[in-house]
Amino acid sequence: MPAIQYPEEPLKTDMSKTPTPIPHEVALELNRNPAQWGGSTIVVGAYGRAVAPYTIEEAFRAARVTVEGLPEGFRIHDLRHYYASLLIAAGLDIKTVQARLRHASAKTTVDTYGHLGPDKDESARAAVSVAFADRPATRADHLRTSASATS
Template identity: 80%
Template sequence: MVLLGAFAGLRVAEIAALRAEDVDFMRGVITPAIQYPGQDLKTEMSKTPIPIPAELAVLLNANPVRWGSATIVVGAFGRAVAPYTIETAFKAARVTVGGLPAGFRIHDLRHYFASLLIAAGLDVKTVQARLRHASAKTTLDTYGHMWPDRDESSRTAVSAAMMRTIREGEKALDG
């Protein structure tokens, strides 16, 4: 469940419902199709495939292989679990992890996913697609503060254009 939240950005209801058939383990792609309890996803955009690294695909395949389960996340006896069960297990486990803020929720793993994409330099449209937000506005409203300040790069771009214009003007006057 942690891997799906932190490295694929899935919502808890998507984590609970993710089936082995929704993951292309060979190509490294998750294509969410339903959310718990077998309902349609939040939006059409939520069906957007999510590329994942091969290492994550291997780890996600462990439960279906071990338990013969239809779902990726299973309980102690290899059966599918509800979002409430996932959240309860997460709360119990989080106290064993040092350094997490009080009240850290499973949904905060989705925020972690977004922040790691932004820190890696991905643009807003790519982050929107990976989070499967219906619009870039949602992505910017939620995570816009995380993109690096571009004051210096815009200052440099304007300076370069201004200096070209000045040089071209000087050449025209000389010639």
Template identity: 60%
Template sequence: MLVNELGQPLAPWTLERAIRSARKKVPGLPPEFRFHDLRHYFASMLIAKGADVKVVQTRLRHASAKTTLDTYSHLWPDADDSTRTAIDEVFAERAEALASAAE
């Protein structure tokens, strides 16, 4: 939750005013940039770095993991990707072990 200097919840208009100000100061920030876009960017960075759904849910303060998955599931690697990666790693480890044994 975003809070003011007194620790009270931040009023939506305060946040909107800060975003409007940032749009003027940050080069390349589109004029239609919103706070919600920042949340999406934050979530996508967490997912790209391997955060699981419960971590992302907590950071975004979603009531349930279903909300998080409904919104961001397309950003997590699918089962085929993770299966291929796992098999590739096992084969690489096996090849390394065989090469070491042959020496």
């Protein structure tokens, strides 16, 4: 779990220090560099030293021209947005997404990622449709059924 930001800056909030639950295979992948070079730095250069954010951005610029499908302005921060969209698409509630992104307020999460939720118009239509189909039969329904049976 990161304890500092580059270069030796404290994390912004105490919430930033809390662990993020990740699957075992992701933990193993993230541990490859620390295991190879010793220490706790995840992103390292050729000799196991921490790299500057500029170096990472340069690598992303290079990837944009070689990796098919990456948007022209793709940057490392977009991985955070991808993570949020992945959680939302998987159906996690907004409070869980808020906690994983370390937002102080769910309002920030909703304002930033609310458009990624399922189609609310279609969900609302479906909910009303189910309620309508499950309603008890009314006298008008019986009269309509009787009238159509006699015609």
